[in-house]
Amino acid sequence: MKRLLLIAFVCLFSTINAQNNVSIINEEFNDISIPNGWYTTGNGANNWYVSQSFSAGGKPNEMQLSWSPQFSGISRLVSPAVDLTNITNAMMSLDHYVALFGNTGATIGVATSSDNGVTWNSVWSEKYTETNKQYSVVESISGPDMGKSDVRFCIYFEGSSSAIQSWYFDNFKVYTVEDLNIEMTSIDIPTYICHGERNIDFSVTNVGESAIKSFEARCIINGNEVLSETFYTEISYLETKQVTFEDLFNFSVNNSYDIEIEIFRVNDSEDDSSNNNISKTVETALGETQRIPMIEHFSSSTCSPCPTANYGMEMLTANNPNKYTYTKYSMNFPGMGDPYFTTECETKRFYYNMGGAPELYLDGTCYGNKFIDNEYFNNQYKVPALANVRGAFTVEGNTIKIIADFMTYFDANNVKAYIAVNEKTTTGNVGTNGEKEFHHIMLKFLNDANGNTLNINAGEYKRLEFSYDMSQTFMEDINDLEVALWLQNDETKEIYNSHFAYEYTEHCYPVRNMTTTIDGNNFTVRWDAPEKGNPVGYNVIVDGELAAEKTTSVEYSSELNNKQVVEIVAVYADDKTSVGFAKQITAGDNVSEEMIKDDLRIYPNPSGDVLFLATEMNVKEIAIYDIYGRMTTVYGLQTTDFVNRIEIADLETGIYFINIKTDKGNVVRRFIKN
Known part of the structure; x- marks a missing residue:
């Protein structure tokens, strides 16, 4: 939000109707302290400070005038000196918010001085009687200090500070105005977004005197023009409007995008290009979830x-x-x-x-x-x-x-x-x-x-x-x-x-060791049950959509069809949930069934007290899970034996999964214990 106070080269401009805007003061009080060159004076000079709030309607930060310590008289926030040579009038805008105390009201204003603060001439003032309210002031200003070379502006409060709780100020601007001028204000996309197709929104402001009827804009992403459109919308002077490109753009998962938006024509004519483009870098995330403010x-x-x-x-x-x-x-x-x-x-x-x-x-x-x-x-x-x-x-x-x-x-x-x-x-x-x-x-x-x-x-x-x-x-x-x-x-x-946090109860542990496998146009995701707790099932979320609800299996398969991300959430009693475990759908470090169908066998299946594993791959570990995902046995083999003997006599009768970690990746097979 940082804005600079500019010493305008106003010798090129003689009136407010000059061909280009001149920014004389443009301050949004972004720093954590009063901006460089600004100072406070008068009664209550120590009551001014920068607050991280946004009560005045802008973005954090903003200037705040506090009632305490209590004072009476005039308190001023003074700008650095600017050159107003050849400028006889200008525009002033200010956002503010007042929290009054009592019903007497209070007065603020803007004044100028061409003798370094000895004499102040008010160019605008107003008494406010409504509390807890935002105001936006836009005024044409003139006075005896206009046209001089060394002029300071001030925002001032007049009266007793006991009449207020606090007064907030932001976006103080003094400028001249050209006839036609549009300004790119923002690209309205968060820095981190979920992958997938989405609109590209941006905001523009009319900073020229003439109404804007239409404008043409293009969107450039990672150096390539991807969208171009003519927007037919009326925007009055100082009005800000958000618009959206009609076509969607597909943001792929786990990627970075440099987005630039440029306006190249306004009202079917050329426009001042100095403020017509804006850029932003956006990163894509694996997914998104419900916000709890x-x-x-x-x-x-x-x-x-x-x-x-x-x-x-x-x-x-x-x-x-x-x-x-x-x-x-x-x-x-x-x-x-x-x-x-x-x-x-x-x-x-x-x-x-x-x-x-x-x-x-x-x-x-x-x-x-x-x-x-x-x-x-x-x-x-x-x-x-x-x-x-x-x-x-x-x-x-x-x-x-x-x-x-x-x-x-x-x-x-x-x-x-x-x-x-x-x-x-x-x-x-x-x-x-x-x-x-x-x-x-x-x-x-x-x-x-x-x-x-x-x-x-x-x-x-x-x-x-x-x-x-x-x-x-x-x-x-x-x-x-x-x-x-x-x-x-x-x-x-x-x-x-x-x-x-869930109250007076045990933690809802998430799943573990989630892996994905791609085999042709199908993918399979497998996971281990939580280290503790007894979930009633698992929610499988694929690209933000609930694909399986409270499944008791510890694996899920589906057609790939350009799906990108899968997430597993453990669900407990009373619909309590764990955090999810999300992963991009890739072959990862697993081995597809096609790759290992001739290289790994388990037998007999169904089995009695012994299960045999035959493979030429280097087997590092074997883990056996029941159908609820609970681990029953782990074998650390570290062997290259062609046939491995696995004792399963202690297992109850039922269906089990064996997770085999090899030098080529993980393999999961199903077997029945008689």
Whole structure:
């Protein structure tokens, strides 16, 4: 989101109707501190800082003006000096969000100074009386400082800061405008996507005065033009519109794509090409799964605005059962703060650069100081996730024992896995805001609030196990706990997926040793039963579609027909599930039946007490499984004997599978024990 403040070469332009746009200021406050060259002055100069929120409607980050410490008068955020020679008027745009306190309202504005801040001339101001609302300002500005060579702009607040909780500012721009100009805004495809056919969406903005009626664009992928289309759509000045190429593009699995989109004609004429193309690199994943949005909520029992946010979130969660994961951080302010504050809550505050309470985050993105609305939440719920999380916990005395598996469909390096132990309802942290009970209160992070760093291969999972004596926390009832699990990008703060751990029960272990075999136009996938637990069956997912539900077999075969990925999920009682084990459908290191039909035999079949294996291949290991995938016996042979004798007298009568690991790969055969 980084934007640069530009010193415009305005000597080429005399009026707003010049042939090319001139960007004078273009600042989105992306850095973690106030941008270089900017400064604050006046009363409340120390109340300005960069927040990671996006309350004003842009992308994180944004400027925030806090009410505390309280001040009265004018507080200014001042830009570096710019050259306005020959410019008599310009356009100004600003996004902002105000959270008022009380009903007196408050005033903000934009001013200019050509004497280094000694004298300020307001070019726009407005008093706001509606709270918790986003505003986008677009104004034509002029004044006594226009046309001068050394001009500073400022965003200012006027009045008593006691009238507000916070004011957020983003996307501050000053510019001149040409008649016809379209700008590529974004390629609206995530960095990681599931393989398969999909639309290519992108957004454009009309930054010229004339309305756009049509434009032509092409899409270039890995150096080849793959799509070209004329879009007939009306876009007014400063309007941003998302459009989609009509034809789909097929993204193959486990691949990287450099996507470039270029606009080459607007309204059937040539257009300024300087802002007409944009590029992005996209990686394809093995699959996707249902997203469970993660809610992180900063609150305090001494915070007067917090009950409103708490009540709104209670309504949201009541309307969306089993669709969310939640944890709430009790803060040590205002006043004495919440009695259940811990230093781990402080760690999360600094992690997000959180400004005040209440403040809510959904999947790592700040929503602001109001409760999350149902439409916004459900839109996030509909976004597919490229990771999966499962876990369970048990308790013994006051000790909680947690096992959690974190799985990704892409190669995830240096990601953070978080495990937060909450209490569902607490009453011992009553403060001064009138609330009598509190929900989803975070008691302890395991191992700590900095998370656990993991490197996960695509389609695989990593496991974490912890135990902790909860009597060392503010826990009120050992039978009222919940555990929030989530996987997060530590740099961008994006949360890949989350889940509550299954409560007071054993872990749902995933399958093991999954392999695929291709034989002609057929493929077979085989797997071992979980190391522990008793699944009722397995779900087989092929290219995102459920191919077999709760099958009790430990292998699945189907026609290949360009299928690319298979995933196996262990299903337990009450429809509890493990994380999946996903794999690209390839011959892998297995041996097709055609390759080994003359090189390997097992006999007799059916067998009594002895089974013979005849092969010229080097047999490294033999494992026998029952029809439920449970391993019964393992033989480490490391032999080149032509015939191997396998004692099976201890096996019960029934059907079994023998997995033979050879120097040429794995072979699975079925036999019957009489």
